[in-house]
Amino acid sequence: MLLVVEQFLNGLQFGLLLFLLAAGLTLVFGIMDLVNLAHGSLYMMGAYFAATFVAWSGNFVIGIVLALGATLLLGIALEVIALRHLYGRDHLDHVLATFGLILFFNDLVRLVWGPAGLALPLPAWLTVPVQIIPGVFYPAYRLAIISVALAVALMLYILVMRTRVGMLIRAGASNREMIGALGINIKLLYTMVFGLGAALAGLAGLMEAPILTVQIGMGENILILAFVIIVIGGIGSIRGAFVAAILVGMIDTLGRAFLPDLLRSVLSSAAASTAAPALSSMLIYLLMAIVLVARPEGLFPANRR
Amino acid sequence: MKASSLDYRNLVAAIIVVGLVALPLFSQVTGNFFVLTLFTRIVIFALAAVSLNLIMGYGGMMSFGHAAYLGIGGYAVGILAAEGFGSGFIQWPVALLASALFALVIGALSLRTRGVYFIMITLAFAQMAYYVASGLSRYGGDDGLTIYKRSSFGGVINLSNRVEFYYLCLLCLFGGIFLVWRIVNSRFGLVVQGLRSNEQRMQAIGFPAKRYQLVCFVIAGTMCGLAGALLANNTDFISPAVMYWTRSGDLMVMVILGGMGSLFGPVVGAIVYLVLEEFLSQVTEYWAMIVGPLLLLIVLFGRGGILGLIGRFSRG
Numbered sequence: 001m002l003l004v005v006e007q008f009l010n011g012l013q014f015g016l017l018l019f020l021l022a023a024g025l026t027l028v029f030g031i032m033d034l035v036n037l038a039h040g041s042l043y044m045m046g047a048y049f050a051a052t053f054v055a056w057s058g059n060f061v062i063g064i065v066l067a068l069g070a071t072l073l074l075g076i077a078l079e080v081i082a083l084r085h086l087y088g089r090d091h092l093d094h095v096l097a098t099f100g101l102i103l104f105f106n107d108l109v110r111l112v113w114g115p116a117g118l119a120l121p122l123p124a125w126l127t128v129p130v131q132i133i134p135g136v137f138y139p140a141y142r143l144a145i146i147s148v149a150l151a152v153a154l155m156l157y158i159l160v161m162r163t164r165v166g167m168l169i170r171a172g173a174s175n176r177e178m179i180g181a182l183g184i185n186i187k188l189l190y191t192m193v194f195g196l197g198a199a200l201a202g203l204a205g206l207m208e209a210p211i212l213t214v215q216i217g218m219g220e221n222i223l224i225l226a227f228v229i230i231v232i233g234g235i236g237s238i239r240g241a242f243v244a245a246i247l248v249g250m251i252d253t254l255g256r257a258f259l260p261d262l263l264r265s266v267l268s269s270a271a272a273s274t275a276a277p278a279l280s281s282m283l284i285y286l287l288m289a290i291v292l293v294a295r296p297e298g299l300f301p302a303n304r305r
Numbered sequence: 306m307k308a309s310s311l312d313y314r315n316l317v318a319a320i321i322v323v324g325l326v327a328l329p330l331f332s333q334v335t336g337n338f339f340v341l342t343l344f345t346r347i348v349i350f351a352l353a354a355v356s357l358n359l360i361m362g363y364g365g366m367m368s369f370g371h372a373a374y375l376g377i378g379g380y381a382v383g384i385l386a387a388e389g390f391g392s393g394f395i396q397w398p399v400a401l402l403a404s405a406l407f408a409l410v411i412g413a414l415s416l417r418t419r420g421v422y423f424i425m426i427t428l429a430f431a432q433m434a435y436y437v438a439s440g441l442s443r444y445g446g447d448d449g450l451t452i453y454k455r456s457s458f459g460g461v462i463n464l465s466n467r468v469e470f471y472y473l474c475l476l477c478l479f480g481g482i483f484l485v486w487r488i489v490n491s492r493f494g495l496v497v498q499g500l501r502s503n504e505q506r507m508q509a510i511g512f513p514a515k516r517y518q519l520v521c522f523v524i525a526g527t528m529c530g531l532a533g534a535l536l537a538n539n540t541d542f543i544s545p546a547v548m549y550w551t552r553s554g555d556l557m558v559m560v561i562l563g564g565m566g567s568l569f570g571p572v573v574g575a576i577v578y579l580v581l582e583e584f585l586s587q588v589t590e591y592w593a594m595i596v597g598p599l600l601l602l603i604v605l606f607g608r609g610g611i612l613g614l615i616g617r618f619s620r621g
Binding site (some may be wrong): 085105 | 361369412420426428432550551561596597605
């Protein structure tokens with residue numbers, strides 16, 4: 001029971017983290033029609049910035065705020081210098097150009113921070129276990145991730161669905177020429193959306209940093225998961241990304257936690273312990289295959305022209 | 306105008322063919338065996354790129370998981386060798402068959418989608434194959450599998466001989482190019498190319514679109530599986546890293562760099578990309594910092610790849 005609650009929360013936490021990453025990816029794709037493989041690099045840069053600024057300022061919160069700002073600026077710079085010129089081009093061009101950016105960022109990090117990973121230590125007030133229900137303790141930091149991510153998701157929803165800027169963003173997604181003709185600075189809007197996506201990716205990266213180590217290539221595995229999520233959820237749909245992210249986070253975490261025991265009750269323990277890790281990492285891809293067979297456009301297809 | 310650009314392209318192709326055939330001679334004369342080792346690797350990757358070009362350049366199917374077949378072909382050789390089946394007459398057909406089966410399954414699922422969905426699906430399936438290989442603890446798991454003996458082909462050919470192995474790889478590459486050439490000029494190939502231009506119209510005149518694309522997808526996967534079998538023999542080692550998604554990206558880069566949808570483009574791309582990588586990694590440890598932005602520039606300014614540039618240049 002205790003383990004179930006804990007793994008359930010872990011799944012939720014991982015799912016929310018994936019949502020932050022997938023939300024930026026799906027926003028950028030839905031609005032600018034840009035496939036951005038370098039999104040994982042922004043995740044990585046967020047984590048490296050956080051490790052650096054926290055060490056430099058000596059304060060966890062200040063360091064994190066600085067890192068968020070830095071990732072936002074980096075995203076904006078990236079858009080203005082390179083990615084802006086790719087709008088309206090073939091998706092294959094996007095894949096190739098942003099693949100080049102990944103190569104660049106990985107080596108840049110190796111040059112600046114060295115090949116060894118960094119650690120982002122938590123302050124004492126985040127390491128205490130919290131009693132969530134009588135007898136069940138859960139790390140405060142993971143609870144903090146859950147609440148921050150939920151708050152960000154809510155803010156994102158309000159921003160996109162309830163504000164004027166959000167209205168412009170949605171309008172830009174459905175008809176770019178028309179909103180340009182109405183006198184909206186579409187270039188600025190795009191830059192802002194990209195910056196927002198970058199900041200979300202950076203936030204996900206720096207929140208994950210204290211749990212895992214900060215290392216080169218950390219954004220790549222999770223980027224693939226984010227792709228799986230936006231494919232399952234329907235590309236361009238934030239709601240779909242949210243549902244799919246929670247689903248993937250849960251299935252991945254619960255699968256890893258309980259599949260070995262489950263298999264052991266069916267198979268011999270030797271066969272189970274070899275099959276379980278492979279099978280549990282395959283689970284989400286199986287989910288994706290099933291979703292695609294049933295609904296090739298994803299669970300919540302965004303309304304496209 | 307058109308004819309002259311074609312002449313230049315043919316000239317490039319001819320130079321490449323003659324150069325590749327004469328290379329072992331050059332390395333024998335100069336005693337430079339490094340260049341032979343490098344080019345064996347290049348020829349193998351060129352074969353993989355040629356197969357990717359078949360679906361990507363001619364078929365319009367942007368597969369981002371093509372490296373999976375390199376791994377499947379390689380693991381077929383590696384696992385059979387580890388289990389005591391050393392004969393290439395067993396290993397290679399199994400490698401081809403396994404790749405074809407994998408292509409059939411993921412192709413049938415992936416081809417339900419199109420556009421960017423297709424890119425991501427193929428990517429995800431290749432990652433799945435990567436994780437399965439990492440989970441093969443009996444065959445080295447993450448660390449990979451050393452192949453102690455190269456595939457044996459009785460007395461026909463000795464793969465441990467550098468020059469013989471190089472010519473085998475080159476034969477496979479030329480065979481692959483020939484096959485692609487025959488395919489794209491056949492009725493089947495024309496249908497596939499028609500589907501790239503306008504799937505709806507082709508369907509309206511009665512072609513079963515998915516079936517044609519799937520067959521094309523399987524052919525390309527099988528061809529890449531052969532490259533995988535060669536690669537495993539070349540390195541005497543196979544690990545999940547061969548299937549990692551950046552490898553698929555490398556293959557895509559080779560195809561686009563050389564010129565998508567041209568017969569020799571992928572070969573040019575493979576040569577340029579891998580020689581550049583080799584050269585830059587000798588100059589600086591951080592070669593990817595140069596290659597990365599270079600890719601970006603090529604995408605922004607150089608359309609049609611190197612062969613396209615040559616074509617434009619020769620047209621004045």
